Amino acid sequence: MGVTTHDYTATLAWEGSTALGYEHYDRGHAAGVGGEQLELSADPSFGGDPARLNPEQLLLAAASSCQLLSFLAVAARARLDVVGYRDAAQAVMDEADPPLRVGRITLRPEVTVRGDVPDSRIHHLLEVAHRECFVARSLTSEVVIEATVVRAT
Template identity: 55%
Template sequence: MVMTTHTYRTALSWSGSTGDYDSYDRTHEMKIGAAPLAVSADAAFRGDPELANPEQLLVAAASSCQLLSFLAVAALSGVEVVRYRDNAEGVLPEAERPLRLARILLRPRIVVRGATADRVERLLHKAHRQCYIANSLTSEITLEPSIEVR
């Protein structure tokens, strides 16, 4: 059996001057795929509050991976998912060292047909165990699902 190694590439660019710590621009551009994305530091760390920051990107990656893993598990199990929304949240407590996203809360709101809520929740947790991003992080990742069966 051939084992495949997957490589995921991004490109990042920034220009300016770090001559003054308090005032240098934290805005940078990240290219993920073909579309550029302007990114900055969190506003709490002197970044631009209007732009995405790396912490949000990590939370978004965890949320996206959970969604993709769940859809695959549900489809393979014959469960029809008709809607999935998530308002994810990452927590970086400054009192804890080293500074890191200590917790990520995923709040999937799922609408399905042809399955019980208990079965969907079991599939959701199975998907969580299979999520590449969750398996790559040391952050605590918690699921708070809401499931609607139609």
């Protein structure tokens, strides 16, 4: 079987003027991803519109989504019956640690399972999923998993 390459595309558009300096230009812009149009801005701390998503939030959402999808794949291959998954993820960018970057992402999945499976097995599968997550493997940020297991009734 041959090697397969996956290519991803996105479009981005911004119009305005930076002539009046850093404090005065509009950070709003539009991104097209997979046929969807996203209205984005900078984090409000950097002059952005708080009503719009920012790149840091999208990075966090991508890490959280990838962990979910990787875990579901690992769990399905292991015949584990996962019936729910919620995450309260957090990304931290510390201005006291230049250069600025998202230095830590904490994923807090709450995994609901059915059946008699030890918590240790579920946590192991979460770690396997983390190692298989394409997004986490692409980041230099520390990605931490703090999982909770819930039993389905």
